[in-house]
Amino acid sequence: MFTALLTFKKNVDTTLTDGSSFNASMQTSPASMINQYKFEEDADTKDIFVTVDNPESHVTAIETYITYRVMTKTTRSEFDSSEFEVRRRYQDFLWLKGRLEEAHPTLIAHPLPEKFVVKGMVERFNEDFIETRRRALHRFLNKIAEHPIFSSSEDFKIFLTAASGELTSHKKQGPGFLSRMGDTVKAVAAAVRGVRNRPQEFTEMQEYVEAFSQKISSLDKVTQRIVREQKEYLEELKECGPTYALWSQSEEELAEPLKNVAGCVDRCCKETEEQVKNLSDHLIPVLHEYVLCADTLKAVLRRRDNIQADFEAKTEALATKKADRDTMRNDLDKAEDRLEWANNALKSDWTRWQKVMRTDLRSAFVDTAERNVSYYEKCLAVWESFLHSQRTDAEGNGKVDFS
Amino acid sequence: MADSGSEDIAVIGNTDLTPLESENNLKNTMVEKGTSLLKKMEISVAEAEKRTGKNAVNMQETYTVYLIETRPVDAASEGTNPVLDSLWKRYSEFELLRNYLLVTYPFAVVPPLPEKRAEFVWHKLSADNMDPDFVERRRVGLENFLLRVASHPVLSSDKIFYLFLTEENGWKETVFETGFQAKADSRLKALNATFRVKNPDKRFAEMKHYGDELQSVISQLLRVRARAADRLYGVYKVHGNYGRVFSEWSAIEKEMGDGLQSAGHHMDAYAASVDDILEEEEHYADQLKEYLFYADALRTVCRKHELTQYELEMAVQDLTSKKQQREELATGTIRTFSLKGMTSKLFGQETPEQREAKLKMLETQIEEGEEQVKERNAECDEFVKSAWVDIERFKEQKDHDLRESLISYAIMQISMCKKGIQVWNNAKECFNKM
Numbered sequence: 001m002f003t004a005l006l007t008f009k010k011n012v013d014t015t016l017t018d019g020s021s022f023n024a025s026m027q028t029s030p031a032s033m034i035n036q037y038k039f040e041e042d043a044d045t046k047d048i049f050v051t052v053d054n055p056e057s058h059v060t061a062i063e064t065y066i067t068y069r070v071m072t073k074t075t076r077s078e079f080d081s082s083e084f085e086v087r088r089r090y091q092d093f094l095w096l097k098g099r100l101e102e103a104h105p106t107l108i109a110h111p112l113p114e115k116f117v118v119k120g121m122v123e124r125f126n127e128d129f130i131e132t133r134r135r136a137l138h139r140f141l142n143k144i145a146e147h148p149i150f151s152s153s154e155d156f157k158i159f160l161t162a163a164s165g166e167l168t169s170h171k172k173q174g175p176g177f178l179s180r181m182g183d184t185v186k187a188v189a190a191a192v193r194g195v196r197n198r199p200q201e202f203t204e205m206q207e208y209v210e211a212f213s214q215k216i217s218s219l220d221k222v223t224q225r226i227v228r229e230q231k232e233y234l235e236e237l238k239e240c241g242p243t244y245a246l247w248s249q250s251e252e253e254l255a256e257p258l259k260n261v262a263g264c265v266d267r268c269c270k271e272t273e274e275q276v277k278n279l280s281d282h283l284i285p286v287l288h289e290y291v292l293c294a295d296t297l298k299a300v301l302r303r304r305d306n307i308q309a310d311f312e313a314k315t316e317a318l319a320t321k322k323a324d325r326d327t328m329r330n331d332l333d334k335a336e337d338r339l340e341w342a343n344n345a346l347k348s349d350w351t352r353w354q355k356v357m358r359t360d361l362r363s364a365f366v367d368t369a370e371r372n373v374s375y376y377e378k379c380l381a382v383w384e385s386f387l388h389s390q391r392t393d394a395e396g397n398g399k400v401d402f403s
Numbered sequence: 404m405a406d407s408g409s410e411d412i413a414v415i416g417n418t419d420l421t422p423l424e425s426e427n428n429l430k431n432t433m434v435e436k437g438t439s440l441l442k443k444m445e446i447s448v449a450e451a452e453k454r455t456g457k458n459a460v461n462m463q464e465t466y467t468v469y470l471i472e473t474r475p476v477d478a479a480s481e482g483t484n485p486v487l488d489s490l491w492k493r494y495s496e497f498e499l500l501r502n503y504l505l506v507t508y509p510f511a512v513v514p515p516l517p518e519k520r521a522e523f524v525w526h527k528l529s530a531d532n533m534d535p536d537f538v539e540r541r542r543v544g545l546e547n548f549l550l551r552v553a554s555h556p557v558l559s560s561d562k563i564f565y566l567f568l569t570e571e572n573g574w575k576e577t578v579f580e581t582g583f584q585a586k587a588d589s590r591l592k593a594l595n596a597t598f599r600v601k602n603p604d605k606r607f608a609e610m611k612h613y614g615d616e617l618q619s620v621i622s623q624l625l626r627v628r629a630r631a632a633d634r635l636y637g638v639y640k641v642h643g644n645y646g647r648v649f650s651e652w653s654a655i656e657k658e659m660g661d662g663l664q665s666a667g668h669h670m671d672a673y674a675a676s677v678d679d680i681l682e683e684e685e686h687y688a689d690q691l692k693e694y695l696f697y698a699d700a701l702r703t704v705c706r707k708h709e710l711t712q713y714e715l716e717m718a719v720q721d722l723t724s725k726k727q728q729r730e731e732l733a734t735g736t737i738r739t740f741s742l743k744g745m746t747s748k749l750f751g752q753e754t755p756e757q758r759e760a761k762l763k764m765l766e767t768q769i770e771e772g773e774e775q776v777k778e779r780n781a782e783c784d785e786f787v788k789s790a791w792v793d794i795e796r797f798k799e800q801k802d803h804d805l806r807e808s809l810i811s812y813a814i815m816q817i818s819m820c821k822k823g824i825q826v827w828n829n830a831k832e833c834f835n836k837m
Contacts, residue, residue, distance in 0.1 A: 208655055211655045212652075212655060215648055215651055215652040215655070216652075218644075218648045218651075219645070219648055219652075222641065222644040222645055222648060225641050225644075226638065226641050226642065229634065229637040229638040229641055230638055232634045232637070233631060233634035233635050233637070233638050235634075236627060236630040236631035236633075236634050237631050237634075239627045240624070240627050240628065240631060243620065243623050243624045243627055244624070246620055246623075247617075247620040247621075247624065250613060250616040250617060250620065251802075252802075253802040253806075254801075254802055254805055254806060257806055257809050258809070261809050261812070261813070264813070264816075268816075358658065358659055358837065361659075361837065362659075362662075362834060362835070362837040365666070365830075365834040365837070366831055366834045366835055369827045369828070369830045369831035369834055370827075370831060372823065372827040373823075373824050373827045373828055373831065375823075376820040376821075376823035376824045376827065377820070377824060379816065379820045380817055380820035380821065380824070383813045383814075383816045383817045383820070384817060386813045387810065387813050387814065387817070390806070390809070390810050390813075391810075
């Protein structure tokens with residue numbers, strides 16, 4: 001990936017990576033650039049490591065919020081040092097994502113964990129919530145770091161390295177409010193206009209995304225339901241052990257095996273509890289992230305459509321209007337380039353995203369299956385040891401002949 | 404622990420005893436320790452059938468009959484097919500048999516019948532008496548009952564029991580003719596005795612208390628187990644949804660499609676596996692239920708002891724009071740308050756002739772009373788002796804059977820775990836191909 005980045009940077013105007021609006025005066029055509037995208041997944045050549053940990057609560061006069069420690073270790077030359085440690089809050093992550101999406105509207109950014117939503121009893125400062133969020137933020141930054149384009153973003157670099165004060169002033173530098181408003185108006189106008197000749201492959205992408213979104217949401221819901229049912233099973237199972245123990249108190253010969261069974265049931269309870277936690281901690285967050293991914297994909301496709309709609313509108317304008325033909329021609333060329341760029345970027349990133357999705361979901365399910373096997377193996381051992389104790393007992397007492 | 408476990412299990416041998424096998428183990432134990440009856444004949448309840456007919460109030464009803472098969476055990480004729488006797492009986496006839504045994508052998512812990520109505524059900528299990536699964540489990544329970552009676556040292560030689568196994572028609576009349584119903588103790592009498600008895604044998608009091616505890620704890624265990632079974636069913640079945648969604652998802656994917664599709668099949672298999680698992684657990688629940696009902700039989704014996712003891716105490720008390728009356732009459736002193744005494748004070752003393760007559764009557768009563776005390780004492784001792792023998796026998800049987808049940812429960816859990824390991828390993832392989 002590092003090789004790809006170097007090649008990429010040599011050929012492109014660096015204004016592209018500083019988050020400012022698209023500069024049409026590039027030296028290279030998008031097509032040749034795409035050829036330089038190399039998406040080899042060389043883990044050995046990974047040259048940047050990011051971790052998110054150590055949540056801390058901050059109290060000010062106006063608000064209370066959590067910051068996370070973001071640590072970076074890198075060998076990249078564009079970084080001044082090889083190690084960085086900064087503290088960032090959720091808002092900062094939101095800002096980063098926004099900047100990346102603005103600069104690359106048709107690239108696919110990994111989703112951020114959702115903003116705090118009042119759902120049931122979840123508190124913003126609840127330990128589990130914070131931990132889940134921390135893990136998701138960690139995954140987000142790592143996905144950005146692994147993305148061939150995003151990871152060379154200047155905003156990303158500043159996010160990882162700048163002191164809080166620096167970051168705040170840098171945030172203020174972005175395209176102004178009015179310019180952002182202008183972009184939004186353009187986007188809405190384009191959306192209203194609608195795209196006329198969407199290429200088949202993007203329509204297929206949209207259909208896929210619709211279906212994928214449904215399936216992954218279903219999987220998320222099914223898994224949550226399994227967790228609920230497991231918890232209810234656990235509630236009942238927790239009463240079995242004590243009942244066997246109670247029984248053992250009335251018995252003489254049977255006291256020992258009954259106490260033993262009580263112990264076995266209790267141990268299986270503990271294993272079941274851990275298994276439920278594993279599902280909640282490992283599988284559900286990944287499924288949930290891909291639900292959000294599906295939403296991101298939909299947004300990306302929408303943005304691409306808007307860029308195309310804008311191009312189509314400008315084409316029409318040139319054909320119909322008489323005045324300002326030169327300016328309009330210039331605008332049209334820019335729009336055409338923007339469209340070509342957007343389409344190619346999306347196509348490449350789509351391939352990359354599919355690979356990453358496949359890897360992520362495969363390992364999440366493999367992991368779940370492994371944990372389930374381990375759960376059953378542990379319970380198996382518990383009951384086999386009970387059997388062993390009963391049979392050696394019986395043979396020792398000469399009561400039963402197992403030959 | 405898991406590492407040493409596998410080596411030792413190889414030494415121990417087969418851990419895959421099915422519940423049917425462990426029930427056979429039970430049967431074999433009963434047959435081995437065999438009574439003379441079991442040495443002569445094999446008994447089984449082979450089938451169940453639905454019948455319709457008119458009942459006592461001339462209304463149509465549907466009921467189930469059970470086929471009792473008996474076969475002579477003849478070592479000499481191995482290889483040739485022995486003659487099979489069979490007859491059909493209803494559940495109510497089994498009940499009649501048991502009631503007869505209860506009254507006729509009050510010192511015995513009489514084996515219980517399978518439950519009349521399905522209790523401790525969880526949602527999938529039917530509470531309907533006509534449900535085929537319920538009927539099947541009842542068939543097994545009835546067979547178990549017959550084998551228990553047939554292996555009881557005293558009950559097995561009962562004539563009525565023998566006739567039950569060999570006579571289809573007219574058996575009911577024969578039972579009624581024994582007049583056993585007249586010998587039954589009224590519940591009121593028994594309850595009265597329980598409250599009023601002064602010196603019951605301590606061992607019986609303890610046994611009764613044990614029976615109470617056993618009944619309470621097994622009820623609780625059955626309740627909790629049924630609820631847990633219900634929940635476990637839910638967990639497994641929801642996994643079936645994975646199967647459906649994986650299958651749908653595989654349709655839109657290219658490279659992941661095959662892995663997803665086959666993983667989906669394993670999820671379906673996992674969801675389906677719970678039906679067998681829980682059916683096996685029902686056998687375990689039935690074994691516990693048998694001892695739940697046995698607890699009641701145990702308490703019945705203890706209550707009978709209280710009754711005989713109470714009757715003895717009453718006889719002794721009666722005798723003592725009669726002796727006291729004689730003394731008062733003979734010596735002319737009135738030590739105890741009596742209406743007679745009051746009236747004689749008010750209306751004058753009796754004549755010497757009247758007193759003589761009274762004394763004579765008392766003497767006779769005292770003689771009778773002494774006889775009765777002797778009888779009841781003997782009855783009580785006899786009862787205590789034979790009841791305690793049967794209670795000891797029952798204790799040994801219970802300890803052995805319940806231990807086997809716990810072992811079979813462990814085996815079931817092991818089987819369930821092994822199935823789970825297999826399914827999830829298979830699924831993992833499929834996921835790896837995603």
